[in-house]
Amino acid sequence: MLRGLTQAGIGMESDERLIESAAEYGFQAVDVDALSLVERLGLDQARELLQKHGIVIGSIGLPVEWRTTDEAFLQGLEKLAKSAAAASALGCTSCCTYILPSTDMKPAHFMTVATKRLRICAQILGAYGIRLGLEFVGPHHLRTQWKHPFIWTLDETLDWIDAIGESNVGLLFDAYHWYTNELTVADIERLRPEQIVHAHINDAPDLPVEDVLDNGRLYPGEGVIDLAGFLRALHAIGYKGVVAQEILTASRSAESPESLLQRSQKGFNKVYTAAGL
Amino acid sequence: MLRGLTQAGIGMESDERLIESAAEYGFQAVDVDALSLVERLGLDQARELLQKHGIVIGSIGLPVEWRTTDEAFLQGLEKLAKSAAAASALGCTSCCTYILPSTDMKPAHFMTVATKRLRICAQILGAYGIRLGLEFVGPHHLRTQWKHPFIWTLDETLDWIDAIGESNVGLLFDAYHWYTNELTVADIERLRPEQIVHAHINDAPDLPVEDVLDNGRLYPGEGVIDLAGFLRALHAIGYKGVVAQEILTASRSAESPESLLQRSQKGFNKVYTAAGL
Amino acid sequence: MLRGLTQAGIGMESDERLIESAAEYGFQAVDVDALSLVERLGLDQARELLQKHGIVIGSIGLPVEWRTTDEAFLQGLEKLAKSAAAASALGCTSCCTYILPSTDMKPAHFMTVATKRLRICAQILGAYGIRLGLEFVGPHHLRTQWKHPFIWTLDETLDWIDAIGESNVGLLFDAYHWYTNELTVADIERLRPEQIVHAHINDAPDLPVEDVLDNGRLYPGEGVIDLAGFLRALHAIGYKGVVAQEILTASRSAESPESLLQRSQKGFNKVYTAAGL
């Protein structure tokens, strides 16, 4: 499993700097927008930057708005192939999006629309050898934030992946959502590794689980999630992809990016060691 | 368009008798269980019975329980191919199921499961040249009968058909649900005929539309639905399939099947004449 | 059915001029590249040009190379959504491509690759409300032009459409390929109208059918194809789309575009009249 970073929790001034720093602090992957990178640097130099620092792109975000109107969806769709081509050219094979656990739309109807939309996205991504990871989102407050329940559990997400019906769709498995869903190591162990497209790691404060906020995340090893168990289980089933830190917080940290990188490195070391990895 | 009957509202002692009587009273199609017919009579005699009376089978019911457990679904699935083969052998090209407008399950999750299940059913039916018709169900009381809203409108159902993604899936278009959804002739006119797999006709009492009960149906021409407009629009867009009467009532009628057949014939004549067909 | 033109057989200097002239000579549709038009004129002016002349775009060509390498395919795929968006914005709902009847690749393997590629194209087009028409190509000389037979018949193409498995895929039905496949009016009559996405019309010289060349086409009414029967059958099954003239010839005609337009108009009048339309 590769140690990865996202900008969330680091706030580096540019993705180029994130790539350099990630390497410096012992990381092997970053989640950045491949297309922007290629557009800024050119393909050759983007490749060179990654290679020079021994960094791979863990995942790109899905650049298509599939949660609102047809117009917004179709507008995003126009650039998806281009984004996929850029990601693929940089060796990235994963693209992720998250699922909000409630919705103001009639949920069953929204599910039909979303299924159709994500199937098209998956087909396009698949043409470029890229998989689509769907992230179920666990925090309780989001389950009632909008009018109707949508989906937020592992099993619901697996069923959705089945309904989408494309073989390149799987999970973005985030430790925070594993925790807020009160899932166990055994729940990971019953997965096949190919069901996981990408993984996120972060920690949660010592609060009743139903009070844990989506943007109240801590750095790995600074909270109460059994991240050693999480990592051990992912490793045990044979997952070999990226485990990227994603620290969503209510406000930007006062610490410098360098200090946050150091803290992240320390956190990874702590939980990987605890996991015996 | 072929004039059709179902047992609902007639209550004939057997499907064989329904076939005979349908012809007698000017109908051209009946909705019966093709497989039972073949099992009772043998294929040749079942065919002969239909041909002798100039009756076609309008549609069979989907013999698979897709609304509850995996176990129930899989059990039904075992016989689907056989049912499809029987229907196909008798020249029937349509199989229908209805959609309850609310559910005790989390609706988005149920939608993923139902999508997957109906896709499998559609694939099997398609192998035998049979289309699957989904019936949206409009009466207001059913929309809140179970805990969460599911889907009940025309557009939601069309989106679901899209999400299922099989080209042999379309609508069972029922006049009662058209009425209780307060749809108009224009809503039919924007459909393409191939989107309609089967049609149902029946009438509604003169009540506020939100008080109309699913099992409070009247015979065509005895209520307030604009069935002339309904039929005219179906005809106008080029629908050439069956329009079958389906009268769901709270209790069985005291009238004899023969009397009900006469009443049905009269009703069809009335509304077809009004439609100028 | 709308009378349509393509540049093949007219050779007008620009698509803008083709649109103007088409109207002048009694046509209602042209097959042009919607995206180029939008890029040259802007969306509003492109729309206005079409509306002013009462012309619709019959079909765009599939801007994706699906017959050669993965690289070529993926490159084309990057622009497909954009092309589809432009076509859709101009009210066009059809996109077509032709099938070469033989191949130097192992044909079964090429079929797997082509199936996958066209499925992705169909999904993208479908998102924009556009259908994909596949044109089977009949001339005998092309069946052995490359090493192995691929497909060239109506039934093979229908089976391929089934294998692609997207509900927005159908036929581009060309009178020349109908003729060179020695198909009959009855072969059209067994189709459902929604199976036809687009139609082409042109005529063939009085030669043994196996000697008819793909680029030896004549203007409608100047050859031996039963175009009256062709049109009558399309009309009879309820086809309401475009019938566009496509005259492929070995060399460019010496006649002026205006003269060729006049000839085309005369040809259409002749065969439509013969068809009683």
Place this chain on the structure above:
Amino acid sequence: MLRGLTQAGIGMESDERLIESAAEYGFQAVDVDALSLVERLGLDQARELLQKHGIVIGSIGLPVEWRTTDEAFLQGLEKLAKSAAAASALGCTSCCTYILPSTDMKPAHFMTVATKRLRICAQILGAYGIRLGLEFVGPHHLRTQWKHPFIWTLDETLDWIDAIGESNVGLLFDAYHWYTNELTVADIERLRPEQIVHAHINDAPDLPVEDVLDNGRLYPGEGVIDLAGFLRALHAIGYKGVVAQEILTASRSAESPESLLQRSQKGFNKVYTAAGL
């Protein structure tokens, strides 16, 4: 990886006896017809027989004829769900079929028909948690046995699996076809384990590879195939399924089943040891 047996090369009088003997000779899996077993013994006793001997069912054969007529296909389809249900009830999650490398049909057309048919089979199997394994067949004489080439290579088969487009379809990887395709250990190493549904093992005589006959197979370790490399590579990529012996021969062996079992056991021990497993 589990050591498995098929009847091919053993010729045991019944599948029940094969299950007992397999255990006796150190095997962990057998490929038998689950439905027949359940029909003969009843579900409970069939389960008990397997459990008592510590044997799992490696794979069932696809009980549907997908290579000839629609009639034959549809007839087989009627029993597929039942076969799948029986297999699933006995814990079997794999169903396999082989691909003949040439065909008298137009190969591209046959590919469309076969794609459609196998997609339906895969959908039904998938409902029961069963994967479909496609076996590419390498011996050279079969490539020209029928009129046109079909497919016989690993890459062609992977592309076909893509075209079928169901996530539960993968490879039956047979050492004989790996050898006759002159594939290498590296060709296995570039696979992901989930792409392999089932594996077969057997050996080939010391002949020029183009003269090796499909029914001229030897027991593992008695021929020239690098079975140590084959097993090592399967193990290295993380394949954890069954490796079942399948010895196709021109005539039935004169040896007793017990003697052949002993020989098979010896062969497995030899090649597993050579592989360091």
